[in-house]
Amino acid sequence: MTVALLTDKYELTMLAAALRDGTAHRRTTFEVFARRLPEGRRYGVVAGTGRFVEALAEFTFAPEILAGLADFLDSRTLDFLAGYRFGGDVDGYAEGELYFPGSPVLSVHGTFAECVVLETLVLSILNHDTAIASAAARMVSVANGRPMIEMGSRRTHEMAAVAAARAAYLAGFAGSSNLAAQQRYGVPALGTAAHAFTLLHTTEAGPDERAAFRGQVEALGVDTTLLVDTYDITAGVANAIAVAGPQLGAVRIDSGDLGVLARQVRRQLDDLGATGTQIVVSGDLDEFAIAALRAEPVDSYGVGTSVVTGSGAPTAGMVYKLVEVDGMPVAKRSSHKESLGGRKQSLRLAKPSGTIVEEVVHPYGEAPPEPSGFTARPLTVPLVTAGVPVQGAHPAVDLAAARERVTVGLHSLPWDGLKLSRGEPAIPTRLVPPKA
Amino acid sequence: MTVALLTDKYELTMLAAALRDGTAHRRTTFEVFARRLPEGRRYGVVAGTGRFVEALAEFTFAPEILAGLADFLDSRTLDFLAGYRFGGDVDGYAEGELYFPGSPVLSVHGTFAECVVLETLVLSILNHDTAIASAAARMVSVANGRPMIEMGSRRTHEMAAVAAARAAYLAGFAGSSNLAAQQRYGVPALGTAAHAFTLLHTTEAGPDERAAFRGQVEALGVDTTLLVDTYDITAGVANAIAVAGPQLGAVRIDSGDLGVLARQVRRQLDDLGATGTQIVVSGDLDEFAIAALRAEPVDSYGVGTSVVTGSGAPTAGMVYKLVEVDGMPVAKRSSHKESLGGRKQSLRLAKPSGTIVEEVVHPYGEAPPEPSGFTARPLTVPLVTAGVPVQGAHPAVDLAAARERVTVGLHSLPWDGLKLSRGEPAIPTRLVPPKA
Numbered sequence: 001m002t003v004a005l006l007t008d009k010y011e012l013t014m015l016a017a018a019l020r021d022g023t024a025h026r027r028t029t030f031e032v033f034a035r036r037l038p039e040g041r042r043y044g045v046v047a048g049t050g051r052f053v054e055a056l057a058e059f060t061f062a063p064e065i066l067a068g069l070a071d072f073l074d075s076r077t078l079d080f081l082a083g084y085r086f087g088g089d090v091d092g093y094a095e096g097e098l099y100f101p102g103s104p105v106l107s108v109h110g111t112f113a114e115c116v117v118l119e120t121l122v123l124s125i126l127n128h129d130t131a132i133a134s135a136a137a138r139m140v141s142v143a144n145g146r147p148m149i150e151m152g153s154r155r156t157h158e159m160a161a162v163a164a165a166r167a168a169y170l171a172g173f174a175g176s177s178n179l180a181a182q183q184r185y186g187v188p189a190l191g192t193a194a195h196a197f198t199l200l201h202t203t204e205a206g207p208d209e210r211a212a213f214r215g216q217v218e219a220l221g222v223d224t225t226l227l228v229d230t231y232d233i234t235a236g237v238a239n240a241i242a243v244a245g246p247q248l249g250a251v252r253i254d255s256g257d258l259g260v261l262a263r264q265v266r267r268q269l270d271d272l273g274a275t276g277t278q279i280v281v282s283g284d285l286d287e288f289a290i291a292a293l294r295a296e297p298v299d300s301y302g303v304g305t306s307v308v309t310g311s312g313a314p315t316a317g318m319v320y321k322l323v324e325v326d327g328m329p330v331a332k333r334s335s336h337k338e339s340l341g342g343r344k345q346s347l348r349l350a351k352p353s354g355t356i357v358e359e360v361v362h363p364y365g366e367a368p369p370e371p372s373g374f375t376a377r378p379l380t381v382p383l384v385t386a387g388v389p390v391q392g393a394h395p396a397v398d399l400a401a402a403r404e405r406v407t408v409g410l411h412s413l414p415w416d417g418l419k420l421s422r423g424e425p426a427i428p429t430r431l432v433p434p435k436a
Numbered sequence: 437m438t439v440a441l442l443t444d445k446y447e448l449t450m451l452a453a454a455l456r457d458g459t460a461h462r463r464t465t466f467e468v469f470a471r472r473l474p475e476g477r478r479y480g481v482v483a484g485t486g487r488f489v490e491a492l493a494e495f496t497f498a499p500e501i502l503a504g505l506a507d508f509l510d511s512r513t514l515d516f517l518a519g520y521r522f523g524g525d526v527d528g529y530a531e532g533e534l535y536f537p538g539s540p541v542l543s544v545h546g547t548f549a550e551c552v553v554l555e556t557l558v559l560s561i562l563n564h565d566t567a568i569a570s571a572a573a574r575m576v577s578v579a580n581g582r583p584m585i586e587m588g589s590r591r592t593h594e595m596a597a598v599a600a601a602r603a604a605y606l607a608g609f610a611g612s613s614n615l616a617a618q619q620r621y622g623v624p625a626l627g628t629a630a631h632a633f634t635l636l637h638t639t640e641a642g643p644d645e646r647a648a649f650r651g652q653v654e655a656l657g658v659d660t661t662l663l664v665d666t667y668d669i670t671a672g673v674a675n676a677i678a679v680a681g682p683q684l685g686a687v688r689i690d691s692g693d694l695g696v697l698a699r700q701v702r703r704q705l706d707d708l709g710a711t712g713t714q715i716v717v718s719g720d721l722d723e724f725a726i727a728a729l730r731a732e733p734v735d736s737y738g739v740g741t742s743v744v745t746g747s748g749a750p751t752a753g754m755v756y757k758l759v760e761v762d763g764m765p766v767a768k769r770s771s772h773k774e775s776l777g778g779r780k781q782s783l784r785l786a787k788p789s790g791t792i793v794e795e796v797v798h799p800y801g802e803a804p805p806e807p808s809g810f811t812a813r814p815l816t817v818p819l820v821t822a823g824v825p826v827q828g829a830h831p832a833v834d835l836a837a838a839r840e841r842v843t844v845g846l847h848s849l850p851w852d853g854l855k856l857s858r859g860e861p862a863i864p865t866r867l868v869p870p871k872a
Contacts, residue, residue, distance in 0.1 A: 009625040013627065021654065120613075128596070157592075200464070219452045
């Protein structure tokens, strides 16, 4: 599937009309931002920027693709697309930065023709990846240092799963079940066995859990994780230690009341001398269930559906709006969708303690005076210059830096910004209008 | 991205263990089913089957892929994967069929080794596409014949967007904004212009909506759809007709109180003699908003976020469970996840009027006696035989047939099965246990 077709038809019909009436070559700025956070969320985590920069380089129209567009595009437009290669600039928030309503997360600068065709691609990537990273960061925050494994590939589109694994890792997950995410982005791949493996070892005499555990330990070593809840959990734990010995790496519990079971299994493991054997829990976990397990003897969490579907907010709701034409700010005026025109930058104010207090979005090149007693950190960084990615803006390379930004960002939030309950954005956004 | 890596690591570690302990070549059946429908839903619509069958043919491991797996797999497993090509059977529900809790939507038959590695791929595709088609069908049902356009590509992962466009079309949408879905699956691509095009025509003298409309009409003809809510809607409609004349194809309203505005715009268009000019509405529509607009003079709907995110249910929650090993039924027994083992088929009972009354899931080859007064329609059809797709099981070819199945299926529901409000599944599922 060619990247350039991951586009809405109206982008190309607008291009055709603009090429015809002479407006296609006006200098424009399109801005990606979210009018609001998903309901009740207090912060979001930017993700997808690296994937967008990578995809941008592949956004070209091969002849066979153009042939499929010839039924609704004129030859002028087809000729333009045949030579298309983005030659403008992109700036915005580095991956892993927090964002708030109105944060200019990404801006694309170039001719109308070269910018308008990117709308769907940039929004698809940022809306998806940001939704996942934002949900994942809440889970990381409440897990309080216990590792989490993303294992929700099966609950989302097969390619979305790869990006979701990357976004969850970016937000602080320890790894993912997804093999493609490992090969493509270096996300650590984790996982050992499902119930099917235990069930496979059924004979005419009935289930044989020990045979399954033996098979797994022989193949994967005693450091593996044995899934103990296929039949009876107490018997499962006993079988696991009988087969692997007290050096067993971990047991996984995937069903039932996980808190109660974790305590019971911990006691049983300790009684069996398997004091170093860890307990992994999984099964419909979300940030609230993870928080509820904080007092329990759980060593790590496997999280599936909730993280890959954004835990109730499967899209970040970002938009791609034309904000400037030939240096003039422009904005839609009808209804309740007003926004401030003009190319923007932003900075974030913090107390000397590091706790953030305000997001300041200001016209490009016109930083407001720094209020005394606060530090101001600029958030807008160059990502693509004249069509060429700025070094380090690649999706795999940057993951470590992005993970660090999430850690720092979560630390910088006022304490109530980390609460799971619904609330307002953790800090206000101040939009500084252009000088008249 | 190779299809074979869209896989969870544990499938390959289980494979390694099963190859080592001799269980890999047991004959197995894995079943895809949903334990329940998304909360409050009364039916679901199966989608993705065609995409899965297509992907299955590409599920092979090239040498460079195997090189990336060599850090955790032994040479026996790597050799097996090098020669992997699915050679088993697949049967299940045709795309577009309704399904209910426990419906055996898809079953995969073959050796453990060849079936276990498909878990993530089959679930990713079915869980995603089914979630979208199920949400879309509710919208189609309440739209009551008015065409709907899927335009949510920007709100979901860029590749998920293509599959979402296909799934929405399968469920009865008229088309999609997504160009890739048109080239790949023949989904009609629709769309004309965004607010950016109107804003682009700003000059130093200010906005010039008429110039934008003129540019669009010159490029796309008077049959185009003009977006009239960038500035003032009443002025927008006046400008649209002034530029295009009363033969204008349609106007689109994307913000505000759509019902009130539709009435007002209809009156204005009629007064201007544009009685044939249609009204398209868009902007945060879901099935409830569509239902609320049934009495208004709306000609078609553009639906974005809600359809591509499954309108509150972004995944269908289907699972892939080992149900039979060498002819023996097997099932997990712990906690509340009990399910019935054994290879299954199903049929749906209907009254002579065509209204369905029950889903009957029975052991393979053992159809229960047909209750008098009802007709029984078998639902399980062959999809892949000895690794070869059954004719017609391809994702593009079958879309027309799948759309027809959705139409027939919605017609067959008891009247309260079509209600939007939360409720129980429209018909019960009866699980017939294997003969002892």
